[in-house]
Amino acid sequence: MAFPQLFSLALCILMLTSSTTSVSEYPSELTATFYDETCPALQSIVRDVMTQAVQKEARMAASILRLFFHDCFVQGCDASLLLDDAMGFQGEKPTGANLNSVRGFDVIDNIKGQVESTCKGIVSCADILSLAARDAVVLLNGPTWAVLLGRRDSRTASPSGATNNIPSPASTLSQLIAKFQAQGLSITDMTALAGAHTIGQARCTTFKQRLYNASGAGDQDPTMDTTLMAQLKQSCPANGGDNNLSPLDVSTPSTFDNLYFANLQSERGLLFSDQVLFSSNETSTAATAAAIQRLIATWAFDKSAFFCAFTAAMITMGNINPITDSSGEIRINCRLRN
């Protein structure tokens, strides 16, 4: 069991050091050993709570992974997303991409509670989320990696950042590229991270337009496989049903694998923003689109190549603007500033 994992880890390291991937371009203040002395039980606490949560509901792994993305894209990975609204304080939870959508905060609270009772006031909520996201991937049979740690928690949130930085499912390819570029993420990172949609669910409202009114003329999206189109119309009717769920990976929604990319090749991406990675017809990004198509073809064929790229991209995303100075704090409760 341990051997294949170690083997692919070794392959990843070889690939990383021999390419100009962004990991080496952003020297990080974060380290994998940050809590080794101060909270040696940390990683096993996170893993145990995550294991229980995912055993209870496989989708929770997807929900936690998404929380990490939505946190990191707004002010960096600083747990700003976890803050509740309060008197005189506006958080990120009620904004567009998050409202009625993000979930899993109770699991983070549960981890934080156990970590606090073992190592009081030591471990940030931002680091807990970064570990929980890694364990989420591992628990659904995805790759593992050493999570870099040492982030502190923000005392601020940014509702406008949540509105502006997180891409919409109706995004065109150039819009997706712009949103990832604004975070310092490459085309390769973007495409690999989109592979997170190999797990989890989306509400009908996020892809309905593709089924009934793709370009505003009562038409269907021509880049969706017709069999999938017919199936989705059953679970996502023209009127009502906006909260009905469909799997983002129609093949294996509870396994972290590379079938997301194979789906794109056969026009079976769920969101417009998924399929557009493979099927964009924008002339302005034609050369980039061709490069992305090649990545998709490679990863659809080679799961371990995808795992390497995904791991590298998660580390890079986890390095977005970490707080390591006195502007941050170690929150006692992830929902509240101290």
Ligand code: HEM
């Ligand atoms: C490329 C741009 C992206 C767009 C436009 C996008 C959009 C969405 C949307 C609309 C949903 C469904 C939400 C709902 O119905 O409430 C979703 C779910 C999800 N997203 Fe993304 N996403 C993107 C990138 C990412 C990235 C980078 C990650 C993580 C690395 C990620 C992880 C997930 C996961 C795991 C789910 C399922 C969550 C669950 O089942 O609770 N997404 N995404």
Ligand SMILES: *[C@@H]1O[C@H](CO)[C@@H](O)[C@H](O)[C@H]1NC(C)=O
């Ligand atoms: C389809 O989209 C167009 C343009 O956005 C809009 O005017 C029209 O009302 C929509 N039709 C339906 C049935 O939603």
Ligand SMILES: *[C@@H]1O[C@H](CO)[C@@H](O)[C@H](O)[C@H]1NC(C)=O
């Ligand atoms: C480009 O793609 C969009 C979205 O799928 C579609 O509505 C449009 O008709 C396409 N345009 C061309 C020229 O193929």
